[in-house]
Amino acid sequence: MLEAFANFGLSWLDPWLLMLTAAGTLAGIYVGAIPGLSVTMATSILISFTFKWPVNDALALIAGVFVGGVYGGSRTAILLNIPGAPSAIATAIEGYPMAKRGEAGDAIGLTTVMSVVGGFVGIAALAMFAPVISSFALMFNSRDYLLLGLIGILLVGTLSGESFAKGAFAGALGVLIGMVGLDPMTAEGRFTFGTISLMGGIPYVAAMIGFFGVAEALVQLQTLDVPAIKQRIDRVIPRIADIKRYFWLAIRASGIGTIIGALPGTGGDIAALLAYDDARRSVKDPEVPFGEGAKEGLVAPEAANNAAVGGAFIPMLTLGIPGDAVTAVIIGALFIHGLKPGPLMLVETPHLFWFTVGNLALANIFLLIFGLTGIRIFTKIVECPKAILIPLIIVLSAVGTYAIENNPVHIYWMLLFGVVGYFLKTYGFQVGPIILGVILGPMMDSNYRRAMIGARGDIGEFFWNFVSHPISLILSICFVLMIVSQTPLWSRLLKAVRIKRP
Amino acid sequence: MSGQSTRRPGELAFICLLVLFSAAALWQAYSISGFTGLSQPGVFPMLAAATMLVSCCFILRDTLRTRSSREPGHRAAFWRDVLPVRLLVMLAMVGIYLYAMPWLGFVIASGLFLFACFAYLWRKSFLISLILAATSLAAVYFLFRIVFEVVLPQGTLLPAGVF
Numbered sequence: 113m114l115e116a117f118a119n120f121g122l123s124w125l126d127p128w129l130l131m132l133t134a135a136g137t138l139a140g141i142y143v144g145a146i147p148g149l150s151v152t153m154a155t156s157i158l159i160s161f162t163f164k165w166p167v168n169d170a171l172a173l174i175a176g177v178f179v180g181g182v183y184g185g186s187r188t189a190i191l192l193n194i195p196g197a198p199s200a201i202a203t204a205i206e207g208y209p210m211a212k213r214g215e216a217g218d219a220i221g222l223t224t225v226m227s228v229v230g231g232f233v234g235i236a237a238l239a240m241f242a243p244v245i246s247s248f249a250l251m252f253n254s255r256d257y258l259l260l261g262l263i264g265i266l267l268v269g270t271l272s273g274e275s276f277a278k279g280a281f282a283g284a285l286g287v288l289i290g291m292v293g294l295d296p297m298t299a300e301g302r303f304t305f306g307t308i309s310l311m312g313g314i315p316y317v318a319a320m321i322g323f324f325g326v327a328e329a330l331v332q333l334q335t336l337d338v339p340a341i342k343q344r345i346d347r348v349i350p351r352i353a354d355i356k357r358y359f360w361l362a363i364r365a366s367g368i369g370t371i372i373g374a375l376p377g378t379g380g381d382i383a384a385l386l387a388y389d390d391a392r393r394s395v396k397d398p399e400v401p402f403g404e405g406a407k408e409g410l411v412a413p414e415a416a417n418n419a420a421v422g423g424a425f426i427p428m429l430t431l432g433i434p435g436d437a438v439t440a441v442i443i444g445a446l447f448i449h450g451l452k453p454g455p456l457m458l459v460e461t462p463h464l465f466w467f468t469v470g471n472l473a474l475a476n477i478f479l480l481i482f483g484l485t486g487i488r489i490f491t492k493i494v495e496c497p498k499a500i501l502i503p504l505i506i507v508l509s510a511v512g513t514y515a516i517e518n519n520p521v522h523i524y525w526m527l528l529f530g531v532v533g534y535f536l537k538t539y540g541f542q543v544g545p546i547i548l549g550v551i552l553g554p555m556m557d558s559n560y561r562r563a564m565i566g567a568r569g570d571i572g573e574f575f576w577n578f579v580s581h582p583i584s585l586i587l588s589i590c591f592v593l594m595i596v597s598q599t600p601l602w603s604r605l606l607k608a609v610r611i612k613r614p
Numbered sequence: 615m616s617g618q619s620t621r622r623p624g625e626l627a628f629i630c631l632l633v634l635f636s637a638a639a640l641w642q643a644y645s646i647s648g649f650t651g652l653s654q655p656g657v658f659p660m661l662a663a664a665t666m667l668v669s670c671c672f673i674l675r676d677t678l679r680t681r682s683s684r685e686p687g688h689r690a691a692f693w694r695d696v697l698p699v700r701l702l703v704m705l706a707m708v709g710i711y712l713y714a715m716p717w718l719g720f721v722i723a724s725g726l727f728l729f730a731c732f733a734y735l736w737r738k739s740f741l742i743s744l745i746l747a748a749t750s751l752a753a754v755y756f757l758f759r760i761v762f763e764v765v766l767p768q769g770t771l772l773p774a775g776v777f
Contacts, residue, residue, distance in 0.1 A: 161764055277672035284665035288639055291662065295655035302646050302659055303639075326708075333701050335733065429723070492716070503731035506708055506748060507724050510715070515764040520716045527712055531705070538696055539625050549662075557658040564653040571652060 115484055119463040120470035121214065122168070129172045133471060136176020139476040142493060143177065144184025144197050147500070151197060152437045153182030153328060153505070159445040160512035167449040167464070172471050174445060178438055179475035182380050182417050183227045183483065190219045191491065199380035199420075202388035202413035209405035217487070221350035222407060223341045223414040224483030226362045230415030231476040233366035234373065234422025236329035238429075241374075242458065246430040249455035254562040257579060259587040260433050261556040264376035266594050268436070269545040276598035278541045286549020289314055289554065298556060316550045317448075317512045318522045320441055322529025323543040325509035330503045330534040336498050348484050361391060361408060362415040369416030372422025378437025380417035380424075387416030422472060429453055429465060432555065437544040440551050448516075621680040623692035629677050635717065636666040700735075707731060719769025725751050 143154040154177055162170035190207030203223065210219040215420040252260075256363020265286070292303045293313025304310040312524030365387040372470035391412035398406040424435030432454035434440035446453050451461065458465050531598040533543050567574035578588045597600050640663035646656030650668035693699075711727040718726075736743065758764045 122728075161758065164763065275673070275676060277669040277676065281636075281666055281669040281673065282668065284662045287662040288643075288659060288666065298655050300646065300655045302655060303642055318626065328706070330701060333704060334695075334698070336700070497736065499735035500746065500750070502704075502735065503728050504754075506711075506731075507728060507754060510712060510724075510759055511720070511764060511766065514767055515758075518765050518767075520767060521710050523715070523756045527708060533626060535696075539622060539628050553658075553662070560658055561653045564657075569652050574652070 116462065116466045119466035120437040120473075122467050123172050123471045123474050129168060129471075130474070132169055132172040133176045133474050134482075136173040137180040137475045138176075138178040138482050140180020140182075141184040141187070141477035141479075142180075142490075143481055145187045145490070146180035146493070149501070149505070150324065150328060151178060151184075152320075152441055153324045154181065154552065155438055155441045155445075156317065156324055157508050157512040158516045159441065159448065160317050160321070163445070163448045163516065168467060170445065170449065171464070171468060175443060175468065175471045176475045176478065178442070179418070179421055179472060179479055180232060180482070181438075182421055183224070183414075183479055186223045186227070186414055187220060187490065190216055190223070193547050197381075199384045199417040200413075201381070203410060205388070205403060206406050206409035207334040209403075210407075210410070212366035213405060215405070217348045217352065218354075219405075219407075219410055220487065221348045221484060222354055222358070223410055223570070224348075225350055225355055225413045226415045226479065226482045227418040227483070228476050229359070229362045229367040230369055231421060231479065232473070233363065233415075234370045234419035235469060235472045236422070236477065237370045237374070238422040238425050238472070242426050242430050242465065245426060246458040249431050252431070252455065252583060253581065254559040254566065255581070255584045256587055257431075257559040258556050258563060259578075259584065259591055260431060261377060261552040261559070263587065263591055263594065264427075264433050265545050265548050265552060266591070267376065267378055268548055269542065275540075279545055282536070282541050282543065282549065283545040283549045286551075287553035288549075289319060289546070290316070290553025291557065296554065297561060314445055314475050314525060314550075315513075315516060315519075315522050316547075317516050318525040319529050319550050320444065320547055321509045321513050323533040324544060325505055325512075326526060326530025327533025327537055328545065329505040329509075331537050332498055332502055338503075339558075339600060348487055358407060358411045361395070362411050364394075365391065365415040366419035367413040369419030370423040373420025373435055374426040376431070376433040376435060377437065380420040381436075383420040383423075384413035384417040387412040392516065411613045418476075423604065425468065425472070429457055429468070430455060432457075434548065437547060440544075440548050443551055530543075557584075560613050621677060623689075624696050626677055633670045633674055636663060636670045639663040640667055647734070666674050703734060704731070707734070715767050715769075717769055717771055718773065720766035721751070721755065722769065724754070755775070 116503065123133055140151065140154070143149045144151055155174055158174060158177060159170075162173060167341055169217045181197065182199060185195055185200030186207065189195040189200040189204035190211050193204050193208040193211075195201045195204045203504055204607075207219045207223070210216065236511045264282065265283035269283045290313075292310060294300070294304075294311050368387045368390060369380070369383040372378050372386055373380065388409055391408050392402050394405075395402075395408045396410050400406045402409050412537075420435075424439045427433045427435050428439045432443065432452070434443050442614070443453055450465065451457065472560060509526060509530075514524050516522065534545075536543060563577070564574055567577055578584050640660065643656055643659035643663045646659060647654035648656065651657075707727060707730055711723055714726075715723040717723075727746055728750055729743055732738075732743040732746050733740065736746075755766075759766055
């Protein structure tokens with residue numbers, strides 16, 4: 113216990129780690145806020161720069177960027193009506209009308225405080241539940257990991273994309289990309305076409321930076337000429353009465369956010385929208401109607417998306433299954449540092465777990481400080497024209513991809529993924545499931561084969577095992593339900609039930 | 615299932631390409647180990663490729679159901695919305711930049727690339743673009759070479775150690 117506490121406080125006392133966390137949080141706020149830069153993009157580029165660092169330093173910086181970035185999106189949502197990140201879409205609905213009434217400062221202050229409240233709820237949940245889930249996860253079988261991977265990819269695919277088929281395609285494409293190279297079990301080449309450079313596999317950092325960095329930059333080219341709108345900001349420190357009034361709403365939204373964040377595959381975006389929807393239904397008499405600048409509608413999604421950060425770390429650290437695209441990238445970072453996120457992580461490296469918890473808490477405190485200060489400089493930087501931003505993103509992406517293995521071929525992979533990603537995005541595909549597939553694919557492959565070998569290659573026994581073990585059965589039911597709910601069969605079934613019960 | 619009612623320009627062709635790609639991937643996956651056993655290295659790639667092919671067929675069906683814009687401006691819309699000149703020029707510049715990097719080295723290649731992009735996208739004066747490119751390059755160099763200690767690509771054109 114004492115040791116856990118010491119690790120928790122490690123980044124609070126070490127001046128260098130303190131500085132890194134602060135720098136990460138500050139950078140995260142700007143990255144999240146500037147439309148065109150995303151947290152996922154920043155984290156994937158950062159990983160390639162920090163992989164030579166000691167693991168604590170790298171984690172401190174990345175945790176700061178994550179926490180700051182999730183919050184940062186709200187600022188541009190309020191000031192410019194452009195959500196800096198998808199998790200701030202609901203914030204824009206209520207925040208921008210407030211800004212138009214001249215209450216931008218008020219809105220920013222309230223979102224900052226409530227984001228911090230949400231953040232702490234998420235972290236508390238991480239600290240309390242992760243050890244429990246982790247010891248439970250030790251009972252998980254290779255079948256269960258296969259199912260968890262499938263569920264994670266499908267959830268991201270179905271909830272964020274245009275259609276289920278497009279999500280499934282993106283996830284499978286990612287798995288396929290992850291399969292390229294020598295098979296880890298038999299050292300047989302897969303999709304290598306006899307070339308040596310493909311035997312090592314396609315570097316997933318190149319895929320991440322390509323899909324999230326270059327492709328996004330190319331998409332942003334379309335909106336180069338959209339002018340920014342300026343807002344006047346006066347007071348940023350929120351009123352105590354407001355905080356008291358919305359505190360319980362924030363706690364409730366944080367609960368939703370934590371749970372949604374903890375589900376594999378769902379992250380802050382969905383958490384924010386669900387919490388907003390919940391607030392709209394549960395708040396009976398808002399001061400201002402929803403959609404016209406209701407503070408309730410601002411508090412709920414912001415508390416929820418920051419709570420989802422702590423939530424998303426739960427499956428990532430305990431099961432090795434990322435909660436969303438950013439945690440998928442962070443898992444990549446942990447792999448690079450030689451760590452294996454999963455149920456054994458808390459047993460083998462408990463100090464890293466407590467360090468991460470302490471770090472997230474610290475980043476939240478910095479969020480409060482930076483969130484309530486420096487607004488004036490902020491508005492100047494956010495107005496940075498995209499004509500400057502886009503070439504810089506491309507240069508950073510190139511350096512980042514090269515830095516991992518100093519291999520120029522990886523840069524060409526990055527460009528290829530960038531162009532493919534551009535077309536996929538243009539035609540309504542999501543790139544999140546692809547990255548999840550790339551990261552989870554090899555894990556799912558080896559678990560599938562272990563399960564199959566465990567069933568002695570008998571397909572009947574293989575499927576029987578999925579229903580005869582309680583954990584596998586529950587996960588199998590979830591998986592099947594997820595697929596069935598996307599087919600026309602489901603709506604027919606619902607109709608039939610409704611007719612029976614008029 | 616798909617919410618959209620009109621087809622985006624070039625969408626059908628792109629989906630057809632994806633179907634072909636998935637089929638080729640499935641064939642490649644089959645050639646890894648065929649149907650020799652259920653725990654062979656080729657099984658999971660085959661499952662992934664089959665999923666791609668099946669979902670692609672569904673996407674193709676959905677796309678065929680959408681209203682195609684048969685107006686005369688259809689082809690023009692593709693070049694305006696999907697592949698505008700600006701994007702093509704940018705892609706060409708990125709291609710040249712990445713192709714030239716092993717030869718010119720990171721610093722020179724990036725400097726030229728940034729300058730060309732700023733001049734093309736921002737359309738301010740020559741001098742402003744030049745200053746901006748130099749400052750941002752200096753910032754990138756300082757942050758990554760000095761602070762993060764990243765190894766930047768060296769060019770073969772200049773003797774090693776210059777940049």
